[in-house]
Amino acid sequence: MTAEVWMGYLVDHQPDFTVVQSPFVLEQSRVFGADSDATTLTVAGLLHRLNHEPISSLGVPEGIDADTLAAACNVHVQGEEDEGDPHWDVLLSDEATVVIVRQGAEVELSHFDVEIAVDPEFHTAMEAAWQQELNAAHVSQGAYVSKSQYEEAAKSRLTLEGQHGAKGVVWPPRYSSGQGDDEVKRHLLSPSGTVQSWTTLSAAGAPSEFALRAPLLGGISTVMLELHDGPKGVFLTVDDEEPTLDFGLSMELVLRRIYAQEGFVRYGLKARTIQD
Amino acid sequence: MSIRWYEMLRGDALAMVDVAVVGAGQTKYGNHPLGLKGMWAEAAAKAFSSVDGDFQPSLIDEAFIGSLAFGGSQLGNTAALLTEHSDLDGISVRRVENACASSGFAFRDAWMAIKSGQADVVVAGGIEKMNDLTPERRRYWLGVSGDTEWERLAGLTFPGTYALMARRYFHEFDSSHDDLVHVSVKNHLHGSTNPLAHIQKEVSFEKAASGFMVADPLTLYDCCPTSDGASCVVLAADHVAKSLTDTPVWVRGSGAASDHLALHDRPSITQLKATQQAANRAYGMAGVSAGQIDVAEVHDCFTIAEVLATEDLGFAMRGEGGQFAREGRGVLNQGQTTVNCSGGLKAKGHPLGATGTGQVVEVFKQLRGDVEHTRQVRDAEVGLTHNVGGSGATCAVHVFGRDRA
Numbered sequence: 267m268t269a270e271v272w273m274g275y276l277v278d279h280q281p282d283f284t285v286v287q288s289p290f291v292l293e294q295s296r297v298f299g300a301d302s303d304a305t306t307l308t309v310a311g312l313l314h315r316l317n318h319e320p321i322s323s324l325g326v327p328e329g330i331d332a333d334t335l336a337a338a339c340n341v342h343v344q345g346e347e348d349e350g351d352p353h354w355d356v357l358l359s360d361e362a363t364v365v366i367v368r369q370g371a372e373v374e375l376s377h378f379d380v381e382i383a384v385d386p387e388f389h390t391a392m393e394a395a396w397q398q399e400l401n402a403a404h405v406s407q408g409a410y411v412s413k414s415q416y417e418e419a420a421k422s423r424l425t426l427e428g429q430h431g432a433k434g435v436v437w438p439p440r441y442s443s444g445q446g447d448d449e450v451k452r453h454l455l456s457p458s459g460t461v462q463s464w465t466t467l468s469a470a471g472a473p474s475e476f477a478l479r480a481p482l483l484g485g486i487s488t489v490m491l492e493l494h495d496g497p498k499g500v501f502l503t504v505d506d507e508e509p510t511l512d513f514g515l516s517m518e519l520v521l522r523r524i525y526a527q528e529g530f531v532r533y534g535l536k537a538r539t540i541q542d
Numbered sequence: 543m544s545i546r547w548y549e550m551l552r553g554d555a556l557a558m559v560d561v562a563v564v565g566a567g568q569t570k571y572g573n574h575p576l577g578l579k580g581m582w583a584e585a586a587a588k589a590f591s592s593v594d595g596d597f598q599p600s601l602i603d604e605a606f607i608g609s610l611a612f613g614g615s616q617l618g619n620t621a622a623l624l625t626e627h628s629d630l631d632g633i634s635v636r637r638v639e640n641a642c643a644s645s646g647f648a649f650r651d652a653w654m655a656i657k658s659g660q661a662d663v664v665v666a667g668g669i670e671k672m673n674d675l676t677p678e679r680r681r682y683w684l685g686v687s688g689d690t691e692w693e694r695l696a697g698l699t700f701p702g703t704y705a706l707m708a709r710r711y712f713h714e715f716d717s718s719h720d721d722l723v724h725v726s727v728k729n730h731l732h733g734s735t736n737p738l739a740h741i742q743k744e745v746s747f748e749k750a751a752s753g754f755m756v757a758d759p760l761t762l763y764d765c766c767p768t769s770d771g772a773s774c775v776v777l778a779a780d781h782v783a784k785s786l787t788d789t790p791v792w793v794r795g796s797g798a799a800s801d802h803l804a805l806h807d808r809p810s811i812t813q814l815k816a817t818q819q820a821a822n823r824a825y826g827m828a829g830v831s832a833g834q835i836d837v838a839e840v841h842d843c844f845t846i847a848e849v850l851a852t853e854d855l856g857f858a859m860r861g862e863g864g865q866f867a868r869e870g871r872g873v874l875n876q877g878q879t880t881v882n883c884s885g886g887l888k889a890k891g892h893p894l895g896a897t898g899t900g901q902v903v904e905v906f907k908q909l910r911g912d913v914e915h916t917r918q919v920r921d922a923e924v925g926l927t928h929n930v931g932g933s934g935a936t937c938a939v940h941v942f943g944r945d946r947a
Contacts, residue, residue, distance in 0.1 A: 423695075465760075466758045467757045467758075468755055468756055468757070471699065471757060474678045490811070497807075502696055534696075
């Protein structure tokens, strides 16, 4: 079937389920892109589903970062303390595919006709690098962002939650209103903006937390975007696309893996050209 | 006009206390064979021996030492560790940290200590040992002074941050990478005759234009080296300074400011508001304008930083910093203001915490006519130092004069 491309993934939206699949193929099997995993696919699928209807509770299997999911999508992820079944479940397939399904509904897996072949050598090396990073004993010499620091800012990092300030919308939010009162008015920014500047750091000059993967990628690229709601931000570009950057180019922000340290993946928003 | 804090504390009469630099010294920058203690001892000894009169370290009331404590080997009580190697036992000491502007602010703190009347003779210095680390550890420490949580997770190091500024600058103004190459060539030229510089070698335009790409559009020749080094200056109240030297260099103005830590939080990324504010305050206090500065040591951690600084400090109009570099207006004795006659951070080197007071060492010597004649600024009467922390979150600017006012 012809797929809808959404946040760099293939999506099939049905009344009782949403299928999200990686567009990348290796030896006739779907594989994750260079900075994607089951969590990033699930977030994309949930955000797509949430455009159509609310999701009150969600059950997620092992292998998906429930905290990131909850922060990025503002959904309640069912925990052990919750009674009863969740209204929606996430199902994982072996082949870089995720299904978000209404409780009790039957799923007919979609077969998309979009396939992007990946280089086997690159894919193997990238997988090995992620595995090495994800080892709990792996501590890079990168600037340290602790788990609690990451989680404290997860909402503003993953959903672009900002606040109204004296001079307009401020992102990320501050611990003061900037308006001389105690009330902080939150504002969710639209996940898209235009390029103000960009750079590509050579592999040798990339921050050391990217040291394992930057050589495979030929360096890492960062863009400064002016978000459509006003504030600016800096974001990595997605790993599996090579956009031709220019001033004023419109880009969207999608959830991807940033890096892993101490067995814990730091997720964040990365920029990709709106080209679907 | 607002009342200065020290006028409120001490009254108008004591507000007349002037502060002079009476001694200054530094190590050679580069791969220094000594560690923290040895480098500090060397810089302090040079500073103390440069004082003309009968000077003993026992005269010193306070010491402020700037350092990022790169490498983390002596993060706590750094100043106390160092000063016992320079005969400063028992006095009040502390480390001052504002990233690359650490000793610019240490100098300001020393100046304020004398202005307040609490001290008569104060040491300001800075130090960094950077080359004893593995490349991986070095990259960690080079990235800790940005907004780590947001900029680092976006893959940015400081070369990357300044690369964003450079590309935007080229887009907004009539400028290209060639202008940055001119900055690099000039500073290498100046550094080639500075025996204390890390890199004492000229570089051709062609070579500087084709360097290894570090962070597009910045190449290796746009980036300062990673240097070890220490610097130390002795400041004195006017009533003491007269007994120590016949040729004091007066601190005529001190200004400092801060800005958002993260580059993306600033309305413009092609100007540093902290520099503009610090400079305006320093100029105002000194009663001089940018056009009266003969010699300026500006913070060129990357070549684009010098282009922006020439505008923010008022040596060039907004958007004309590239042209300033292209026309060679900062080259030794070629224009109104010689910029980075020491070689700047680009060639003299950038031992982070040592840079600010290292700039003061150069201006002190220039205004006294004490540098090698090959890089002496002619008839230098008024000098300026400009020390920036990170990508512009903090900045200290000082104006110096051979004359008191």
